[in-house]
Amino acid sequence: MIRNRAALAASPAHEVALDCIEAAVDAAAPAVATRSAIKRDGATLTIGEATYDLDSYSDVVVVGGGKATGGVTRALESILGDAISDGHIVVKQAVDTDTVRSSVGDHPLPSDRNVEATTDILDAVDDADEDTLVLFVLTGGASALLSAPAGELTLDDLQTTTDRLLSGGVPIGEINAVRKHLSDLKGGQIARRAAPATVAGLLLSDVVGNDLSTIGSGPSVPDETTYEDALAVFDRYDLTPPPAVRKHLEAGRDGEIPETPFPDDPAFDRVTNLLVGDNATALEAAADVAREAGYEPLVLTSRLRGEAREVAKPLVAIAEEATAAGTPVQPPAVLLAGGETTVTVTGDGGQGGPNQEFVLSGALTHDGDAVIAAVDTDGEDGSSDVAGAVADTSVVDDRERARDALLANDAGSYLSEAGATIETGPTGTNVNDVAVIVVPDPDT
Numbered sequence: 001m002i003r004n005r006a007a008l009a010a011s012p013a014h015e016v017a018l019d020c021i022e023a024a025v026d027a028a029a030p031a032v033a034t035r036s037a038i039k040r041d042g043a044t045l046t047i048g049e050a051t052y053d054l055d056s057y058s059d060v061v062v063v064g065g066g067k068a069t070g071g072v073t074r075a076l077e078s079i080l081g082d083a084i085s086d087g088h089i090v091v092k093q094a095v096d097t098d099t100v101r102s103s104v105g106d107h108p109l110p111s112d113r114n115v116e117a118t119t120d121i122l123d124a125v126d127d128a129d130e131d132t133l134v135l136f137v138l139t140g141g142a143s144a145l146l147s148a149p150a151g152e153l154t155l156d157d158l159q160t161t162t163d164r165l166l167s168g169g170v171p172i173g174e175i176n177a178v179r180k181h182l183s184d185l186k187g188g189q190i191a192r193r194a195a196p197a198t199v200a201g202l203l204l205s206d207v208v209g210n211d212l213s214t215i216g217s218g219p220s221v222p223d224e225t226t227y228e229d230a231l232a233v234f235d236r237y238d239l240t241p242p243p244a245v246r247k248h249l250e251a252g253r254d255g256e257i258p259e260t261p262f263p264d265d266p267a268f269d270r271v272t273n274l275l276v277g278d279n280a281t282a283l284e285a286a287a288d289v290a291r292e293a294g295y296e297p298l299v300l301t302s303r304l305r306g307e308a309r310e311v312a313k314p315l316v317a318i319a320e321e322a323t324a325a326g327t328p329v330q331p332p333a334v335l336l337a338g339g340e341t342t343v344t345v346t347g348d349g350g351q352g353g354p355n356q357e358f359v360l361s362g363a364l365t366h367d368g369d370a371v372i373a374a375v376d377t378d379g380e381d382g383s384s385d386v387a388g389a390v391a392d393t394s395v396v397d398d399r400e401r402a403r404d405a406l407l408a409n410d411a412g413s414y415l416s417e418a419g420a421t422i423e424t425g426p427t428g429t430n431v432n433d434v435a436v437i438v439v440p441d442p443d444t
């Protein structure tokens with residue numbers, strides 16, 4: 001899956017790092033995650049703990065959206081075959097589905113084609129009745145791909161608002177509190193529209209901590225945020241919403257528009273939501289591969305966050321501690337961490353993304369023989385076309401240039417020139433970032 005693997009495998013420790021990355025991305029593949037969460041035995045469909053008698057539904061409809069929704073849907077098609085009557089999903093990369101129609105949409109900003117496909121999905125959900133089983137597939141990126149402007153709002157209002165929130169340093173939970181209140185399906189509203197149908201939500205998480213109501217703005221999940229909360233986000237981050245958006249949120253706050261459904265809303269009486277995979281799924285698979293290679297794995301966290309170049313420093317310090325003192329793990333060892341780090345771009349910026357900044361900063365900070373790798377599991381680190389990078393300290397032999405590149409947010413150019421960037425292409429999954437630090441045995 002790593003297209004330039006041969007060029008990156010400079011040492012046995014590099015090999016282990018690349019094996020861990022590949023295992024992590026493979027385990028988070030939507031098909032793998034879906035097949036381990038969903039089973040069919042004749043007419044009995046088991047989704048997590050819940051069972052559904054397919055014979056008791058006149059229609060089984062698959063709808064949803066997100067970057068990895070194509071893979072989940074294909075797996076559903078192979079499990080359910082002709083039990084699926086209809087469906088429609090919106091994805092970022094074209095996918096070859098069978099009964100379920102798939103539309104390609106735009107991300108991170110919603111577009112006309114997103115709205116058009118979402119309208120069709122909402123029509124299908126509105127048509128569902130008590131004899132319908134709706135399988136609602138939600139993966140990261142769905143907040144943009146599934147877009148239905150509420151009330152008098154326009155697509156332009158949604159685009160401007162999304163753009164301001166995304167570039168305003170607002171955490172995803174708060175961005176999505178706003179998105180839920182500008183939409184006709186987010187924040188549990190698809191459950192309300194589908195009632196009295198049975199709804200099974202299948203979610204693959206790209207959200208640190210896996211808050212189901214934040215993943216893709218939780219169309220099938222109860223929403224505890226309010227119009228008031230959405231308005232407060234703009235104040236907290238000193239951002240100005242477009243006038244129509246402010247008007248809409250204020251009307252909601254004043255009780256002129258119904259709130260998104262709370263957990264006790266009867267709309268959820270026939271709704272279950274299951275997390276089919278997350279960052280931890282990827283880390284566990286990487287740990288298994290490290291162990292098989294004779295390295296002691298240590299999963300530090302699946303909740304890594306913060307400025308990528310800063311986050312790298314304590315992690316390489318742990319690698320140094322392991323080498324010097326055999327704690328918290330005895331080398332040969334592999335430290336694993338997942339989550340979502342960020343980059344604050346200063347000046348004009350350059351090439352790269354959080355994972356490339358993580359690796360370059362780690363290599364600049366590290367005093368030892370560790371190999372440092374980090375990727376975005378979707379194959380696109382930030383806005384670059386590589387997944388991340390792998391390197392040891394030899395990559396920063398030209399320290400001054402490496403430091404300048406990091407300062408200019410140009411880690412990507414530096415690492416690509418050094419032959420250290422990892423190329424996977426779009427992986428079809430999306431469970432955030434994975435960092436791997438291979439600490440060789442100091443005695444060999």
Ligand SMILES: O=C(O)[C@H](O)CO
Nearest residue numbers: 140141142143215216
């Ligand atoms: O679509 C979204 O809201 C983000 O990817 C988080 O799931």
